[in-house]
Structure formats: structure tokens, C-alpha cells
Amino acid sequence: MTLTDLPQAGHRETELPAAPAAPLLPVIGAGTPVPLVTGERRPYANLDYAASAPPLRAVADHVDEILPYYASVHRGAGYASQVSTRVYEGARETVRRFVGARGDDAVVFTRHTTDSLNLLARCLPDDGEVVVLDIEHHADLLPWRSHRVVEAAATLERTLSRLETELARRPAALLAVTGASNVTGEQLPLGLLTRIAHRNGARIVVDGAQLVPHRRIDLVASQVDYLAFSGHKLYAPWGAGVLVGRSDWLDEAEPYLAGGGAVREVAVDRVAWAAAPARHEAGSPNVLGVAALARACQVLAALPEGCLEAHEDALRRRLVGGLLRVPGVEVHRLWPDSASAVGVVAFDVAGHDPGAVAAYLSAEHGVGVRDGRFCAHPLAARLGRPEGTVRASVGAGTTAADVDRLVAAVEGLVRDGAGWTYSVVDGRCEPDPDPRPWPDWAPAPEPSAGAAPCAGQAV
Template identity: 55%
Template sequence: MIATETTAVRAARTTGAASMPDASTEAATSTATDASTGRIPSSFAGPLAELADAGLEIPVLGGATVRHVNLDVAASAPALSSVAAHVARLLPYYSSVHRGSGYPSQATTALVEDARVAVARHLGARDGDLVVFTRNTTEALNLLATAVPGETVVLDIEHHANLLPWRDRRVVVARPSIAETLAALEAELAARPAALLSVTGASNVTGEVLPIAELARIAHAHGARIAVDAAQLLPHRRVDLAASDLDYVAFSGHKAYAPFGSGALVGRADWLDAATPFLAGGGAVEHVGLDDVSWKTGADRHEAGTPNVVGVAALARALAELERLGDAEREAHEAQLTARLHDGLDALPGVRVIRGFDDAHDRLAIATIELEHGSVGLVAAALGAEHGISVRAGRFCAHPFFDRISTRSNGLRASLGAGSSVDDVDRFLEALAKLVADGPAFEYSRTPGGWCPVTDDRPWPVID
């Protein structure tokens, strides 16, 4: 695991500058666990973590106000309250990074480099692995795509972020079961070698979790490396490069309760050190002449320009808070909500839950449905406008997968997380049942931007 410090980090820690914005002594919201199992008791029904949008009251059509229910966490999760507070504390010290001689600059540099160490530790990085900060998973995978010295094999279930970047790619269509899909991937790699196998850790459409350690074994057995798109998986489950023998992991802060615009690519250095710098500019160079340039190696090579200091610090703090909540506690909390959500949906007439594999027993707190009759876009609009419940309708940037497993043109996705509760699930199921049975209570029109109320009397917030 990476455990190095820059001179600026050591200097700032010595003076105490790096610790000023730190919130390591804060207690995150938690729940007592069963001593025998380490899991949350089955009676637990509330949120596991406090989010910045907790208790948010929003207007609905007709003049009423209700508590907002956020079931669009898979797209972007709200900030953890502790992350928002951490950002507020660091802003007075925000300054230039690297080479700045001032106290705030050294403190800011320490925050960024400490965050790099923290991300490496959380992801189980090996000695020599790089942590390259990016905007999000999409940018991280696009960066990796510039470095792959050969073909990449992917599944058709991938988010567009893990389907489109690869310059030379082969797509394997997933089979009805995970077991058959693993066999198909192994046969593909055995028949025709590839440099990289890049797979999602969990589907953003169905929430089904793939066995990434087994996928790593298959890739390595046939001379390929493996990259995991952990955008959906990491906010729900611990991802460990060394333990699962992964070569690269890409993820986004905005899905992991740190929506401040940062993500990361973590993994082996050699391909990245040999690749053309992802961005050409200051910070990525050793020397620049009018006719020549000498590029750095390591993370600096691909991080030209001023980094997103706030996003990087928020990302590291969010990962620390997820650790504080506990892996077993998070998994148990979401398992309870997932079971309640799927049981409720399976009992609703005219509603079908979309699944990709018939043997997927492990899934995140995500459910995508299609309707026997009616428009999921209209239902999603009415859930938000009439019931204060945020969901998502569409094909979720996974068009090939969705088109293969669904009988409709669009689906409706509900997704939960550490801030969700049983009451959130029940409100959604009750509102969905009413809309499916009776339709919306107000009139809507279909516009280029989607379904909208014909008359919208909701006041919009003034955010100064």
C-alpha cells in the first residue's frame, strides 16, 4: 500500500496546518450492532448515515410540502453531512498546490497528498500503485484507455463509460447466468488474447454484483489485466485491489457521497508511465523547451493543471466516513432495504423488475422496473411532482444491456444508499401502486425535456 509523504505534507503536519481542517474526531451517525453477528438488528429501519439533504422539505403540486425521498442515489448521491462540514472547514485554507511557499499553500498541498494516501489505503493499493485524480469514473476510464497496449474485452452490460472509451475493443454478450457469462469470457480470452478485461463491479441498471475476484483470476490466467468500473459498487461495498487481485479500479466521488467533482483511477504504474500524458500542461513536466518536453512519471504525468482540491479532499473524507460506518453495517442496512424494495415491487400488478442474470443472488439497493401499461417517464415525473420522490427514467447510459433485457423502450430506476430508510421504500411503493392503478392526479404534457406538469405551481428555491 502507498504510504509516502511529500515534503509539503510533512512540513504542514509538523506545523499543524494540515490538521486544522481535519474532522477525524467527528462521530458519524451509526447504529448499534448485534454482538454475535456484527450486523444491524433486523428491526432497524432508519438511515445509517446523515446526509446533507436529510429532512429536506420540498413543494409538490397543489401547494403542499413533503419530506423529500431521494431514490436517485445511483446517479449522484447527496453529500454526507460530515463531508460538507469538512469542505466548509478547509475553504479558508484553500490555496495553490505544490511549490507554494505560503502557509495555506502548504496546508492545501498536504490535504491533496494526504487524500492520495487515504484513497490508496481504502482501495487496498499495492506498493507502486498510482492514484490519479480525475473528474469522475468516465474520465478515469478514458485515461486508462490511452494507456492500454492492445485490445480490451468488455461485456455488453457495461455503462457507456466502460463501453465507449476503448480504442480496440471486443464485446462479449452476457449469458443468462453469471456462471455462463464467466465461461464465455474465459473462452473468448483463451481463443484470442487481450491486454485488458474491463468490467463493471455492479450493474447500474439491475444492481447485480459481479464476482470481480473470479473475473480477475480468469483475466490473469490468460495473460490479461483487469480493470473494474466501481462507480456503483464502491459506495456500497469495499473494493480492495490487493485482496481481489485487481489491476485497476475507477470510481467517482459523486456516487460515494462526495459530490464535489472528483474521482480516481487507482492501479499499476507501468502502463500509465508509458502512456502519453492525458493532459498537456503545467505540473506534468520535468522540463519544457520550445522544441522539446520531458514529462514526469507517476500521478503527476496525468494531472496537469490545478487540481480540484475541494473535490479530492471531499472524496477522501467520504471514504473515511464509509469506513467509520462499517462494511458489515452498511451491507446489512442495504440488504434490509433491498429485500423490502424488491418484495414490494414483485407484489405490484403490472410491474416487472428487470434482471440480467438468473443466478445473481447478490445485488445492490437498486431496482429498475418496466410497466405493463403506461409510460415510466410519466410515472417518474408524477412521483417527483406529486409525491416528492426522486427516481430516474430512461436507459441509464447502458443502452445495449437495457435493450437486450427489457421489453420496453425505457425503465424506471429506484436506488437507495446509506441515508435511505424503510419509510423511503414504503412511500415509494405506496405512491407507485397508486400511480399504476389510478394514474397521475394532475395533467402532464410530454416535452423535449420529458414529462412536465401542464400547470406547475411549485415555487422554486432561491439559492443565493
């Protein structure tokens, strides 16, 4: 499926494309009853996978298996320590296979994608500049000490031409690009970008936070030099991420953190640092997070070829097609010639503030989405939405019923308006009042007093 196959803005289909009735993989929390402001409860429809995906059931079960053997790794003589060490180091090979890494690539465990990109930024040659697009997530826009920002053009083809022109105009050490937009879901052609970077003497790093959970990537085939991604986007939200890539820069750089585990030998007047990956993994590592990340990689790798892509493509087509049937709804995209997209969709409802739309979907329909600028402020401005937009995102646990509930709720909002009142509380639109009960273990929000009504609702 390509984006050109999707319904275009202004086109109204009479029938929606088919989409899966069952989740592709079981996830924790699917169908959990959540309260509405009306006093009812409905199964939660999680359409916020792009922010943090729910854990796969297989991942949660694997963590439970490991917990009795959890211990510090690498130098413990105890049985539990040896088991944990094997789990931790074995995870490197699992991740290496999952992304098709080269045999001599380093696999460095981090906290998340942002951490991975900041680590790589510390490892660049002293005089190395970085070229980035203005559409990047802040994690791929802010870490670089010396960078040149290229403004994306109105088409993907012209955008790639601009990147090549900039790299040819003045040498750069690195081209930093997203694999898939965290706002519109549109993918960038990694093979072509890699060739552009390499023929101009630069390496390439891919922010894979939104790509890796949705599409398979092969570093050998694509010749991508570095890849960063997060466990919490990959159905393993236990606080681990990873940077995979060529080891020379990582071996030559100062350690990301100075401390135990990153050294070969220490004296009071000198230190001999270890090579990567240990060089950049000082301190006690997140064994459980790394194990969860590796297990998620195993589960996704075991799916039949193209299965995940087909599942998400069908859901995205149904979501976009359904939204475009609703008068006043606009679905955003960056380029008319982009070839493919993952299951991330940004949209607006005319006359309704994005925050009010998201609050309404949650409070009155039990649908979870996200609103705002998604840590991509320049991209939001490029889309003409400096105040932000609404984003719905799907994954392995999403069904057609989840998508249909969102579309029906948006139709109801346009036709009848919201059934509740909403106020701005701490900068966010919230139901006012909010009678929904909270779990006993979760702190309830403070009652709002004198808050202003949210924009885009009848008052």
C-alpha cells in the first residue's frame, strides 16, 4: 500500500476499506473498562500507540519469568547474576538480528531514542557537522553541537534534492533523518537517503522511534550507519532504548557516562576506558528493560513477512477514509508524493480546538488519542497548525472497532457538538466537572476552579 492509494483530501468514500476485527498480537490493557463522564464504562480504545505502545502480553510474561533471577550483571558469581548476565548480553544479539546489523556494529543500550541520539552526538568527530531536516522530532533536531537545518520542500522529491545540494555544498559528518514522521506517519526512503549521504562523504543516522515498531529495517541491506529506537514504542515500556551502528566513533569518543562498567583499568591518575558498548553503559544497567526490548524484537520478528505492515495498512486506510467522510475534517500530510506511511495520522476538526477534541474523545467515548505539537514544533508550523493538531495512531493491538469508534465519535462531534463542558486546567482541556472515578492507587486530579472554557465548544 502507498499513500497514493489512500483517499485524498476532499474525497468522500461511500464504503470504508476493510480492516482487521481482531488484534494481530495480544497486548496488556486492551479492552480495559474505563469510566466516561456520563457514568458509563466502555472498553478503552487505545489510539495513542505513537506516544507509548502498550506492552505485548508475551513481553510482560517474559519479564515475570526473569524477575526471580534479577541481579546485577557481569561480575557476580551467584546463579541469579549469571542468568541476568546471559539475558542482558543475549539481548544484544537479539537486537542485532532484528535490525539486520553488521557483525562489527556496536549495540549500546540506553534509556530511549532521545538518549541514543544524544549519545551519538557526543561521539561525533570534533569538526563534524550534522545536516537535518526541519521536520524532525526534537530528539533529532536539538542534540547536535554543530548542525545545519534544511527546510523541507513541498514535495518529497524536492526535499531529497535539497538535502543532496546541501551535503554537496559543504561537507558534513552526518545526515540525521527520521524513519517515519511522528506526526503524519509518512516514511522517508532510507535506501535513497543513505546513497545521498554516502556519495557526499557523510554517514547517516535514522531516528527509528516510529519506524521500527511498524516496519522491518535491515542495516546491511540499507547501509544505514546508525539506528536509534525505544522499547516503549516497541511494546516494551520498561525504560530501555538502543543505539546500533558503526563502532569506530563510539570507541574513540569520551564515555557518555563516567563510572563503573565503562573501564578496563583505573588508577588515581589515569583511566583506560573499555571499548563500546561497555564504554557507554556505565552504572548498573536496566536488565529488565533490555530483556523486555529483546523479547519484543523476537515476537515481532516471528510474525510472517509483511503481516504487521498489512495489519496496520488496513487500519490506516480505514481510519483516513472514515475521517475524510466527515465534513470539516482535514487529514494532514507533508508531501503529495510520499510513497508510504506507518499507522500514525494527524487530523483537525474545523471549529474545534485539538485539545477539546482529544478531551471529548476520552471523556465521552473512551478513546485515547494525543493532541499538541508532538515534540515537532517546526513541523507543526509547516503544516499551518502552530497550536497543534490531533493524532491517532494504531499498532498490533488495534482493531477495526477501535478505529470505527473514533470515526463515529468525530462524526457525532461535528453533527451534535460535545455533550459535556470542558475547561482549561493547567494548560489542558479537561471535563468540567469531571465525575469519573480514579483507581484507588492513582491520585485524583484537583477540582478546577474558575477555569476558562476550552476553545471550539458551545458555551
